[in-house]
Amino acid sequence: MKKLMLQYKQSIERNCIDTYTDGTDNVEYWQDRLFAGAMQFSIPLSIIAVLPGIIYSLYLDLYLLAFFDLLAFLWLLWVAFGRIRTVLYRKLHFIFCLYYASSYLLYFIGIVGPGLLFLFSAAIFALLILPVRYAFWWSWINTMVCVLFAVVVHFNLSTESAINQIEISHWVAISSNLIFLSFTFSLLLPLLIKGLSGSFRKQQVLQLDLSEKNRDLEQYASIISHDLQQPLRTISGFLNLLEKKYGHTLDDKGKEYIHFAVDGSVHLQQIVNALHEFSRATRYDADHFEQFRLEDVTNQVIQVLNEPVAGNRARIICEPGVYLQTNKAAFTQVLHNLIANALKYRKPDIPPEVEISAEDQPDAWLIKVKDNGIGIGEEYYEKIFVIFQRLHTRQQIEGTGIGLAIVKRIIEKLNGTVRVDSTPGTGSTFYFTIPKPQTV
Numbered sequence: 001m002k003k004l005m006l007q008y009k010q011s012i013e014r015n016c017i018d019t020y021t022d023g024t025d026n027v028e029y030w031q032d033r034l035f036a037g038a039m040q041f042s043i044p045l046s047i048i049a050v051l052p053g054i055i056y057s058l059y060l061d062l063y064l065l066a067f068f069d070l071l072a073f074l075w076l077l078w079v080a081f082g083r084i085r086t087v088l089y090r091k092l093h094f095i096f097c098l099y100y101a102s103s104y105l106l107y108f109i110g111i112v113g114p115g116l117l118f119l120f121s122a123a124i125f126a127l128l129i130l131p132v133r134y135a136f137w138w139s140w141i142n143t144m145v146c147v148l149f150a151v152v153v154h155f156n157l158s159t160e161s162a163i164n165q166i167e168i169s170h171w172v173a174i175s176s177n178l179i180f181l182s183f184t185f186s187l188l189l190p191l192l193i194k195g196l197s198g199s200f201r202k203q204q205v206l207q208l209d210l211s212e213k214n215r216d217l218e219q220y221a222s223i224i225s226h227d228l229q230q231p232l233r234t235i236s237g238f239l240n241l242l243e244k245k246y247g248h249t250l251d252d253k254g255k256e257y258i259h260f261a262v263d264g265s266v267h268l269q270q271i272v273n274a275l276h277e278f279s280r281a282t283r284y285d286a287d288h289f290e291q292f293r294l295e296d297v298t299n300q301v302i303q304v305l306n307e308p309v310a311g312n313r314a315r316i317i318c319e320p321g322v323y324l325q326t327n328k329a330a331f332t333q334v335l336h337n338l339i340a341n342a343l344k345y346r347k348p349d350i351p352p353e354v355e356i357s358a359e360d361q362p363d364a365w366l367i368k369v370k371d372n373g374i375g376i377g378e379e380y381y382e383k384i385f386v387i388f389q390r391l392h393t394r395q396q397i398e399g400t401g402i403g404l405a406i407v408k409r410i411i412e413k414l415n416g417t418v419r420v421d422s423t424p425g426t427g428s429t430f431y432f433t434i435p436k437p438q439t440v
């Protein structure tokens with residue numbers, strides 16, 4: 001049943017959403033989506049409306065009304081599933097199907113029936129799903145239908161008693177309000193749609209500008225970190241030589257100065273390497289999906305981190321039997337950085353414990369990395385993901401402040417999110433989502 005519903009939804013979306021609209025950041029796409037949504041709902045809903053309608057018409061001997069009802073329903077099915085050349089034609093069919101329904105409902109049931117509602121909703125749907133250049137068509141069509149109906153009422157052209165009982169003054173009062181409302185919406189809704197379209201365009205320009213700037217920044221970071229490595233190696237190499245060869249001739253102050261210089265150059269080298277790693281964090285392809293087991297990647301990371309794991313008698317537990325599908329290299333790097341931090345920010349008196357688990361959500365996997373470390377104050381939850389932001393000095397705990405910035409960058413590249421929850425003194429849990437591959 002679930003599969004059938006999915007197939008029904010997908011086939012309407014395929015027919016009603018234009019594949020030529022460029023991405024989802026434009027009004028045309030959302031107009032198509034609205035149309036697809038209207039079709040998805042109106043078919044089951046019209047079964048509810050049409051079936052009793054047909055039974056009621058047959059009961060009242062209104063065979064023609066029953067026939068028109070059935071025809072409207074078949075037309076709707078054809079709009080959703082039939083072979084129609086373009087989405088625009090499909091939408092026009094939908095609108096004219098509504099006009100057709102409103103006309104025969106007015107004709108057979110008069111102004112107490114749903115005909116007027118259909119007439120108004122046809123114009124509103126048309127304004128919402130069709131290009132704004134047609135905005136006034138629908139008000140004029142409504143005017144035309146109202147005038148035609150007035151002629152039928154005035155000259156008693158109908159054989160239906162429901163129509164003959166209508167007072168022309170009554171009809172004029174009602175239809176003039178409908179025409180007034182139709183024109184008001186023809187004026188107002190295009191303003192909204194044009195406004196939205198303008199802000200989508202502005203957003204696209206800004207996004208383009210931002211991604212260009214980001215690309216430039218990445219290039220700078222990559223070039224700088226690459227070009228700085230060689231001279232830095234030279235400096236630290238010669239400083240080491242200086243210390244080895246002439247260290248014994250220097251007094252304590254001199255030795256201390258050299259020690260500071262060596263230490264500074266080592267730290268600079270760490271920063272440059274980390275910056276290089278950071279600039280490469282977006283290299284992962286978000287559409288490259290591989291299936292793997294969470295415990296396999298965890299074991300791989302444990303092997304790489306063998307020294308701090310064994311040295312601290314760390315216990316790393318991973319939920320078994322979890323299969324994930326994403327860019328494996330990117331995922332491994334994220335898990336590596338989080339586990340490495342869990343070991344680094346451990347409590348001094350107890351062995352570190354890290355628990356890795358996953359929650360299967362409809363569109364994503366929620367991965368949790370929980371530790372029993374020193375924890376993080378709530379006021380730092382955002383700050384720790386910013387590049388070069390640290391909560392400790394290098395003298396307290398070694399680091400460059402880049403590990404979590406890389407984690408955030410990679411996860412965002414994979415279209416996921418990351419956050420932390422922590423109790424200082426008890427431990428932290430890092431949560432991140434890995435979106436599942438879209439099945440079309």
Ligand code: ADP
Nearest residue numbers: 341342345375384390391399400401402403404
């Ligand atoms: P680094 O570890 O090099 O300082 P990170 O970006 O990995 O850089 O981490 C930023 C800061 O977040 C760290 O300085 C540390 O204070 C804090 N932090 C990260 N992970 C943990 C953790 N598991 N427990 C406690 N604090 C953490």
